[in-house]
Amino acid sequence: MTGTTTIGGPARPVAVVGRLVLDGVGNVSGISSAAFTGLTFGNPVRGTYEAHWDCSVTWNLQDDSGNYQHFAGTINTNGEEIRFRQTDPGGAEDGTMLRTMNGCSDFNLSGKFSLTISGATLDVDTAVESGRVSFTGLLIADGAGGLAFATRPGLPALPAGTYEIHGDCLGELKLELRLGSKTETTHFRGVLVENGRKVLAIETDPGTVVALRLVSR
Numbered sequence: 001m002t003g004t005t006t007i008g009g010p011a012r013p014v015a016v017v018g019r020l021v022l023d024g025v026g027n028v029s030g031i032s033s034a035a036f037t038g039l040t041f042g043n044p045v046r047g048t049y050e051a052h053w054d055c056s057v058t059w060n061l062q063d064d065s066g067n068y069q070h071f072a073g074t075i076n077t078n079g080e081e082i083r084f085r086q087t088d089p090g091g092a093e094d095g096t097m098l099r100t101m102n103g104c105s106d107f108n109l110s111g112k113f114s115l116t117i118s119g120a121t122l123d124v125d126t127a128v129e130s131g132r133v134s135f136t137g138l139l140i141a142d143g144a145g146g147l148a149f150a151t152r153p154g155l156p157a158l159p160a161g162t163y164e165i166h167g168d169c170l171g172e173l174k175l176e177l178r179l180g181s182k183t184e185t186t187h188f189r190g191v192l193v194e195n196g197r198k199v200l201a202i203e204t205d206p207g208t209v210v211a212l213r214l215v216s217r
Contacts, residue, residue: 001014001015001016001017001084001086001092001094001095001096002014002015002016002092002094002095002119002211003092003093003094004092005036005086005090005091005092006089006090007088007089007090007091009127012036012037012122012127012129012209013119013120013122013129013209014034014035014036014092014209015034015035015119015202015203015209015210015211016032016033016034016035016092016095016202017032017033017189017190017191017200017201017202017211018030018031018032018033018045018191019031019100019168019169019170019191020032020045020061020097022049026048026049026050027046027047027048027049028045028046028047028048028049028059028061029044029045029046029047030044030045030046031043031044031045031170032045032061032063033189033202033204034202035202035203035204035208035209035210036209037122037124037127038121038122038123038124038127038206038207038208038209039124039206040189040202040203040204042189043063043064043065044063044064045061045062045063046061046062047059047060047061047062047068048060051075055074055075055076055077056072056073056074056075057072057073057074057075057082057084058070058071058072058073058087059071069086069088069091070086070087070088070091071084071085071086071087071095072084072085072087073085073095073097079099080098080099080194081096081097081098081099082095082096082097083095083096083097084096084097096200098193098194098198098200099193099194100169100191100192100193100194101169101192101195101196103167103168103169104165104166104167104168104169104171104192104196105165105167106143106144106145106163106164106165107143107144108165108169108192108195108196109141109143109163109165109171109192109196109199110141110142110143110196111140111141111143111216111217112138112139112140112216112217113138113139113140113141113199113214113215113216113217114136114138114139114214114215114217115135115136115137115138115139115149115212115213115214116135116136116212116213116215117133117134117135117136117203117210117211117212117213118133118134118135118210118211119132119133119203119208119209119210119211120132120133120208120209120210121133121207121208121209121210122207122208122209123207124206124207130207133208133210135177137149137150137151137152138150138151138152138153138157138217139160139214140157141163145162145163145164146159146162146163147159147160147161147162147163147173147175148160149161149175149177153217158178159176160175160176160177161173161174161175161176161177161185162174165192169191169192169193170189170190170191170192171189171190171191171192171199172187172188172189172190173187173188173190173199173201173212174186174187174188175187175188186203186205186208186210187203187204187205188201188202188203188204188212189201189202189204190202190212196216197215197216198213198214198215198216199212199213199214200212200213201213201214
């Protein structure tokens with residue numbers, strides 16, 4: 001989920017990624033990581049959900065601090081995707097839930113992917129936006145934890161970092177990309193979805209609210 005939120009104060013960007021398990025009888029559990037004020041917080045969550053005859057769905061999540069968040073969306077015709085928003089006043093409105101696998105490993109992330117990175121940088125002390133981030137290219141995963149990058153198809157791909165996918169299909173990516181005259185290292189936490197064809201992630205470096213998306217080519 002990405003967008004702007006006024007929950008807790010002035011409008012500021014937010015990016016959230018997680019994995020939820022819906023048990024078929026109204027209970028939901030999982031883990032959620034949110035980049036909100038230039039810092040990333042990860043919490044186990046649990047709650048309840050309701051799916052309706054018109055393919056609408058609502059759910060609530062409680063984190064380990066006791067706070068609740070509420071969401072509503074629509075399931076697509078094959079049940080593989082939910083487009084949703086946070087319904088609490090001031091909540092972000094651009095959310096996508098995609099089906100993932102029951103178990104994953106590094107092997108499940110393999111091949112060529114279109115890479116899109118976008119978002120904002122923030123001052124950690126004030127949470128005031130200080131700049132924008134926008135980056136695209138071609139990322140190649142070798143199925144064994146290694147990444148390579150090319151600015152566009154047809155150009156040589158150079159080593160560009162590492163990744164680790166855990167058994168629950170959540171994972172970490174470390175990207176080392178040469179931007180101009182220097183190499184920058186960035187860290188992302190994400191989830192592997194659609195049988196390994198996509199990755200949705202957020203940056204975990206302080207001072208960032210940045211989303212990453214990989215789509216198989």
